Amino acid sequence: MAKIIIDGKEWEFEEGMNLFEACTIARGGEKLPHFCYHPGLPVAGVCRMCQVEIEGVPKLQIACNSTVRDGMVVNTRSERVENTVRQILEFHLLNHPVDCPICDQVGECALQDQYMKYGLYETDVDVGDKVMKHKAQAIGEHVMLDAERCVLCSRCVRFTEHITKTNEMGIFNRGNHSEVGVAPGLSLDNDYSMCVVDLCPVGALTSRDFRFRKRVYRLSSVDSVCPGCATGCNMRIEYADGVIYRQKPRTNLAVNEYWMCDQGRLLYKHVGGDDRLEEPFVREDGELSPVGWDHLWSALKARWEGLGESRRLVLVGSPHATLEELYGLKSLLADAAGGRVLGHRLDGTEMDRDDGFLMAADRTPNDQGARRLGYEAFTASELHDAGGEDALLVILDNDLAGLDEAAAEALGSYGAVAYLGWRENATSRVADFVLPGLSYAEKDGVFVNKDGRAQRFFKAVDGPRQAREDWRLIAELGEIFGHTPTWRAHHDLLSELSARLDAFGALAGGIGEEGTLLDGDSAAKEVERG
Amino acid sequence: MAEIAWALGKILFMLVFVFTVLVVMIWGERKGSAFIQDRIGPNRASIGGVIRLGGLVHPVADVLKLLFKEDLVPGAVNRFFYTMAPFVVMVIALVTFAVLPFGDAIYLGDKVIPLRIADLDVGILYLLAITSLSVYGIVLAGWASNNKYTFLGGIRSTAQMISYEINMGLAVLALLLVYGSTRVDAMVVEQGQLLFGFLPRWGVFLQPLGFVLFLTSVFAETNRTPFDLAEGESELVSGYNIEYSSMKFALFFMAEYASMIVAAGFISSLYFGGWQVPWLDTITLREHAGTFLGVSLWVGAVFNLLFAALLWKRYRRERGLLGDRRELEPLVLGIVFFILALVCLGAVVIASPWNLGEQGAAHFATVVQVLSFILKTLFFSWLFIWVRWTLPRFRYDQLMKLGWQLMLPLGLLNFFVTAAVVLLAR
Amino acid sequence: MPYSIHGPQAATGGKGSRMRGAELWYLKEIFRGMYVTARHFLTNVFHMADMPTLQYPDEKPNYGPWLRSRHRLMKREDGTPRCVACQMCSTVCPSDCISIVAMEDDRPDVEKRPETFTIDLLRCVYCGMCVEACPCDAIRMDTGIFEIAADSREKFVVDLDFLLNNTTDGVKP
Structure with missing residues (x-):
C-alpha cells in the first residue's frame, strides 16, 4: 500500500493504481475534468484535461497516465491547475462549431458540462476562421459522425481497436486538420457500434436511431436488464412521457463491463411495436375477437368446466418470463386441478451464434432461472402426448408454434389453449384465449443469466391500458382453476421462493446492484445454516 | 267633473315628472359616479347607432331589458307577500307626492286651480305617516324572500327607519312651530317673504339645525348611502332585494329613486322655498313677465347657438375617429340646437315687444315657479347622488349611535329652543 | 358598547373614545x-x-415595442422556418405550452x-422566455396581437403553418 496526499488529505491506495481513479475517490467521486480517459479503455492521454500538480515534478502531469507511488503529494484544485484546464479547454473549443441547438448530445455533453464548470472565459485566441470538417456523415447503420464537433479524444478509435478489434475507426490528417473517421472502404457496422456513441464525450458520434427524437434532459431512466440474451447485460431504459427512447448500458464489471450490443439496445422497439397484444382476445366462432377481461374470465371458466370430469391442466413456462412469474405459475397451477408442468422451452431449437464477447448463443434471458425452478426442456412429441380433448394448455410467453412446426401441430391436440404474453406470434394466433401481459420495460422482475446471476429490473413505462401484470394474470388463473395464491403482492413471490427453494436461498437478503450469484452464495448459506 | 279632470291632470303631471326625473337620475347616478371617479361611464347604448346622448339611452335600454327578462320566483318564498312587496314600495314612494305643491296655482279667470294633488289640512303629518309605511315594503320583501340575507336587510332597515323617523318628526315639528301650519303649501307661501330685507325667508335660514337633522334623517329614510345598510353588499350581498329579478327588481330599483325624488321635493319645499323664486315674488314676476320672457329667449338663443357651435367643432374634430355612424351624433345634436336657437331668435323677432296680457303674465309666472321647483328638486336629487359617491357606509353601531345619542338630543333641543323663541316672539 | 368587537377605540373611528364638536357630526369631513x-x-x-379612460375597442392602446404579443416564427430567405427545433423554448417555457417534434433536413x-411546432396559446403565460432562449431568433412575440379569441379550445393550439404566416398587423405604425 502507498500513502499519498491528495488535496491535503492522506489516503492509502495500492501502489501502481491509476492516479485518475485515486483522485476520483479522494475528491468524493467527483472526476477530474477529462475527455479521453475511460476505465474500460487503454489510457491515451490525449485530451490533457486531467492536469494535476505533483510535488517534486516541475510541470503539471495528467492524472490518467500517472500511477500512485508512495509519498506522492498531489494537488488537483490549485489555481495553477484550474488555469491550465481552462486554457486547454479553450484549445479544445477552438474549432468546435458550437452548433448545440442541432446537436443531440446536449445535456450529456462533456464539453458543455466542463465549459460551464471550468471554462466560462472570454476567448483570447483569434485564429481566424474555424477549420471546417465533415459534418453529418452516416458512418454505419447506427452511427452518425460529425467531425467538427470532435475533440479527438480517440475513445472510439481505441474501442474499435481494443474491444471489438475491428479497427474501423481512426484519426486522419495532422494538426489542426486532424479528423476522426472510418477507414476508406469500411463502415462502422460491428455488433457493438453504438458503444462509440456512449463513449464519445461530445456530439461527434451520435445514434442514428435516437437522432433528433428527444432532448436527453427530458429523459428519465430506470435500471433494467437486457432481455435479449442469456448474458443479461445491465442497462438503463431511458423514457419520457410513457415512451421509451433508448437503452444504454449500465456499468456492471461482473457482467457486461461498460458495453452492450446494438441488438440489445434496439430491443425497446418491440415494447411500442405493432405486434403488441393490447387487449384480451377470446376465440369465438373460429375468430379471435377482442373482449373485455370479465368476458374473457367467464369464457375461460366456462370452457374449463366444459372440458368434462377428466379435465386437466398442462403448463408451459418460458425462458422469457421472470423468475417470479415462473415460480407463480409452477407453485400455483401445478397444484391446481391436476396441473402438469411440461417445461419451459422446446428441446433442440436452434441456438444463435455466441460471439465470444457479450452475445450469448442462448437468446433468452432467464433459461437458468427456469431450470433452477425445476423447469426442463421438452420435445414437441412430449407436448403432443400430454395433450387431449380434455386438456387445457396454458402457455406463458413462449412462441412454441413459431419455433417448431411439430409443436404447432401438437397444440391442435388440446381442448383449449390459453396464451399469456405481450407480443403477437404464431402461438397467440392459434390460442383460444389470449391474455395480454406486460413487457420487460413495463414490470418489475428478476432474470437469472447464464452464469447463475440473478439480476433485478424495474418498470419504466406503463403498458397498454388493457394489459395486466403477468403475475396477476397467473393469480387470476389460479382462482379459476380453484387454487387461491398464498402471495398477494409481487414482492411476496420473490420472498416466498427464496424462502422455500434452497436454490434461491441467496436471494433472501435481496439482490445487489451487480446482481447476486445463486451458486456461490447458496453454497455459503448452506455452510452457515449447517 | 272638471275637478276630477284637473286632479287627474295633476296626477299625470306628477307621474310624468317623477318618471322622467327618475330616468335622468339613474343616468345621473351612473354618469355622475363615473365622473366623480374619473371614469367615462355609460356611453354605448344608442338609438339607430347614432344618438347616444352620453349614455342617457342606457336607462331606457335597462328597463326594456328588465321588462323582457324572465320573472323568476324562487321556490321557497311566500308568493303573496313576495309579489306584493315591490308594489308596496313603489306605491308608497309615489303617493307621498300628493301633498307636495309644485307650483302656486293656475288662474283661469276667477277659477283658481292650486298646483298640488291633494288639498290636505294635515299635509305634513301625511308625509310622516306615509314615509313610515315605506318600511313595510322592505320588511315584506326581506321576510317573504325566505333568505337570511334579505331577512337581515329587512330587519336592519326597520330598525334604522324607526330610529330616524323620530328625528325627522322632531325636525318637522320645529318647522310647524315656525310656520304655524301643517299645510305644506302654506309653508311654501310663508317662505316667499324676505328675512332682514335681503335673505329669502327659507326654512333653512330659520331652522339650520333642523335642516341638517331633516336632511340626515331623509337619507336614512330613503336607505341611501351612507345609511344603506339594508343593502350592505359587503355583508348582505344586496340586502332585501336579492331574490328579486326582472321587473320586480326594477320596481325596487325605481322606487328607491322615486322616494329620493319625493324627498328632494320635500327638502326644497320645506327648507328652500319650494316653487318660490328667490327675490321674485309672484307679483313682480307678473309685472315684468314680458321683459323676463324676452331676456330668457335671448339667453336661450345665445346658449343654443353656442352649443351648436361646440358640437359642430366636435364633429369636425372627431370625424373619422370611430369609423361608424356614431360620429354623426354631434352633427345631429348640433342641428337640433341650431334649430332651437333659430326658434328662440324667431320668437324674439316676431313677438317683440312682448305684451303677454294679464292672463298670460299669470301663466308665465306659474311656469317660472314650477320650473323653480323642478330645478330645486333636481339639485337635491343630485345631492343624493353626490353624497352617495362621497361617503362610505356607516357601521351599524355608528348608525344607531348617531341616531339615538346625537341626533335625538339635538332634535329635542332644537324643538324646545324653537318653541321658546316662538313663544317669546309672539 | 357590548357589541363592539374592537373596543371603544375602533368604534369611534380610531380617534379615541370621545369626539367633540363638528367632528362628532362628521360634518367637517363630509x-x-x-x-x-x-x-x-x-x-x-x-x-x-x-x-384617462381609453375607449378600448374603438381606440387600441399602444404598448410600444416591449409588448409580448402572440408569437410568430421567422422564416429563412427561402421561406422555410428559421427554427432548428433545438427545443430551447420548450425547455425554458414555464407553462410547458410549446411542443416541437424535430426532423432531419436534407440541406x-x-x-x-x-x-411540428405547436403552441397552446391558452397555456402560454406570455412571459417571453422562449424569445429570450431562442438561439436563432426564430421565435418572436412582436405581432402586436394581444386580443386572442376563439370559439373552441382547439383553435388556441396553433401550429407551424399558422405561426410562420403570422402577421405583424397588430403593431401600431
Whole structure:
C-alpha cells in the first residue's frame, strides 16, 4: 500500500493504481475534468484535461497516465491547475462549431458540462476562421459522425481497436486538420457500434436511431436488464412521457463491463411495436375477437368446466418470463386441478451464434432461472402426448408454434389453449384465449443469466391500458382453476421462493446492484445454516 | 267633473315628472359616479347607432331589458307577500307626492286651480305617516324572500327607519312651530317673504339645525348611502332585494329613486322655498313677465347657438375617429340646437315687444315657479347622488349611535329652543 | 358598547373614545369629501378629453415595442422556418405550452428542422422566455396581437403553418 496526499488529505491506495481513479475517490467521486480517459479503455492521454500538480515534478502531469507511488503529494484544485484546464479547454473549443441547438448530445455533453464548470472565459485566441470538417456523415447503420464537433479524444478509435478489434475507426490528417473517421472502404457496422456513441464525450458520434427524437434532459431512466440474451447485460431504459427512447448500458464489471450490443439496445422497439397484444382476445366462432377481461374470465371458466370430469391442466413456462412469474405459475397451477408442468422451452431449437464477447448463443434471458425452478426442456412429441380433448394448455410467453412446426401441430391436440404474453406470434394466433401481459420495460422482475446471476429490473413505462401484470394474470388463473395464491403482492413471490427453494436461498437478503450469484452464495448459506 | 279632470291632470303631471326625473337620475347616478371617479361611464347604448346622448339611452335600454327578462320566483318564498312587496314600495314612494305643491296655482279667470294633488289640512303629518309605511315594503320583501340575507336587510332597515323617523318628526315639528301650519303649501307661501330685507325667508335660514337633522334623517329614510345598510353588499350581498329579478327588481330599483325624488321635493319645499323664486315674488314676476320672457329667449338663443357651435367643432374634430355612424351624433345634436336657437331668435323677432296680457303674465309666472321647483328638486336629487359617491357606509353601531345619542338630543333641543323663541316672539 | 368587537377605540373611528364638536357630526369631513368629489366631477365634465379612460375597442392602446404579443416564427430567405427545433423554448417555457417534434433536413447546412411546432396559446403565460432562449431568433412575440379569441379550445393550439404566416398587423405604425 502507498500513502499519498491528495488535496491535503492522506489516503492509502495500492501502489501502481491509476492516479485518475485515486483522485476520483479522494475528491468524493467527483472526476477530474477529462475527455479521453475511460476505465474500460487503454489510457491515451490525449485530451490533457486531467492536469494535476505533483510535488517534486516541475510541470503539471495528467492524472490518467500517472500511477500512485508512495509519498506522492498531489494537488488537483490549485489555481495553477484550474488555469491550465481552462486554457486547454479553450484549445479544445477552438474549432468546435458550437452548433448545440442541432446537436443531440446536449445535456450529456462533456464539453458543455466542463465549459460551464471550468471554462466560462472570454476567448483570447483569434485564429481566424474555424477549420471546417465533415459534418453529418452516416458512418454505419447506427452511427452518425460529425467531425467538427470532435475533440479527438480517440475513445472510439481505441474501442474499435481494443474491444471489438475491428479497427474501423481512426484519426486522419495532422494538426489542426486532424479528423476522426472510418477507414476508406469500411463502415462502422460491428455488433457493438453504438458503444462509440456512449463513449464519445461530445456530439461527434451520435445514434442514428435516437437522432433528433428527444432532448436527453427530458429523459428519465430506470435500471433494467437486457432481455435479449442469456448474458443479461445491465442497462438503463431511458423514457419520457410513457415512451421509451433508448437503452444504454449500465456499468456492471461482473457482467457486461461498460458495453452492450446494438441488438440489445434496439430491443425497446418491440415494447411500442405493432405486434403488441393490447387487449384480451377470446376465440369465438373460429375468430379471435377482442373482449373485455370479465368476458374473457367467464369464457375461460366456462370452457374449463366444459372440458368434462377428466379435465386437466398442462403448463408451459418460458425462458422469457421472470423468475417470479415462473415460480407463480409452477407453485400455483401445478397444484391446481391436476396441473402438469411440461417445461419451459422446446428441446433442440436452434441456438444463435455466441460471439465470444457479450452475445450469448442462448437468446433468452432467464433459461437458468427456469431450470433452477425445476423447469426442463421438452420435445414437441412430449407436448403432443400430454395433450387431449380434455386438456387445457396454458402457455406463458413462449412462441412454441413459431419455433417448431411439430409443436404447432401438437397444440391442435388440446381442448383449449390459453396464451399469456405481450407480443403477437404464431402461438397467440392459434390460442383460444389470449391474455395480454406486460413487457420487460413495463414490470418489475428478476432474470437469472447464464452464469447463475440473478439480476433485478424495474418498470419504466406503463403498458397498454388493457394489459395486466403477468403475475396477476397467473393469480387470476389460479382462482379459476380453484387454487387461491398464498402471495398477494409481487414482492411476496420473490420472498416466498427464496424462502422455500434452497436454490434461491441467496436471494433472501435481496439482490445487489451487480446482481447476486445463486451458486456461490447458496453454497455459503448452506455452510452457515449447517 | 272638471275637478276630477284637473286632479287627474295633476296626477299625470306628477307621474310624468317623477318618471322622467327618475330616468335622468339613474343616468345621473351612473354618469355622475363615473365622473366623480374619473371614469367615462355609460356611453354605448344608442338609438339607430347614432344618438347616444352620453349614455342617457342606457336607462331606457335597462328597463326594456328588465321588462323582457324572465320573472323568476324562487321556490321557497311566500308568493303573496313576495309579489306584493315591490308594489308596496313603489306605491308608497309615489303617493307621498300628493301633498307636495309644485307650483302656486293656475288662474283661469276667477277659477283658481292650486298646483298640488291633494288639498290636505294635515299635509305634513301625511308625509310622516306615509314615509313610515315605506318600511313595510322592505320588511315584506326581506321576510317573504325566505333568505337570511334579505331577512337581515329587512330587519336592519326597520330598525334604522324607526330610529330616524323620530328625528325627522322632531325636525318637522320645529318647522310647524315656525310656520304655524301643517299645510305644506302654506309653508311654501310663508317662505316667499324676505328675512332682514335681503335673505329669502327659507326654512333653512330659520331652522339650520333642523335642516341638517331633516336632511340626515331623509337619507336614512330613503336607505341611501351612507345609511344603506339594508343593502350592505359587503355583508348582505344586496340586502332585501336579492331574490328579486326582472321587473320586480326594477320596481325596487325605481322606487328607491322615486322616494329620493319625493324627498328632494320635500327638502326644497320645506327648507328652500319650494316653487318660490328667490327675490321674485309672484307679483313682480307678473309685472315684468314680458321683459323676463324676452331676456330668457335671448339667453336661450345665445346658449343654443353656442352649443351648436361646440358640437359642430366636435364633429369636425372627431370625424373619422370611430369609423361608424356614431360620429354623426354631434352633427345631429348640433342641428337640433341650431334649430332651437333659430326658434328662440324667431320668437324674439316676431313677438317683440312682448305684451303677454294679464292672463298670460299669470301663466308665465306659474311656469317660472314650477320650473323653480323642478330645478330645486333636481339639485337635491343630485345631492343624493353626490353624497352617495362621497361617503362610505356607516357601521351599524355608528348608525344607531348617531341616531339615538346625537341626533335625538339635538332634535329635542332644537324643538324646545324653537318653541321658546316662538313663544317669546309672539 | 357590548357589541363592539374592537373596543371603544375602533368604534369611534380610531380617534379615541370621545369626539367633540363638528367632528362628532362628521360634518367637517363630509364637506371636505363633498368638495373633493365635486372638484373631480366638475373637472371631468369640462375636460372630458383629458379623462384617462381609453375607449378600448374603438381606440387600441399602444404598448410600444416591449409588448409580448402572440408569437410568430421567422422564416429563412427561402421561406422555410428559421427554427432548428433545438427545443430551447420548450425547455425554458414555464407553462410547458410549446411542443416541437424535430426532423432531419436534407440541406447539409440546416440538418435539423421542426416537423411540428405547436403552441397552446391558452397555456402560454406570455412571459417571453422562449424569445429570450431562442438561439436563432426564430421565435418572436412582436405581432402586436394581444386580443386572442376563439370559439373552441382547439383553435388556441396553433401550429407551424399558422405561426410562420403570422402577421405583424397588430403593431401600431
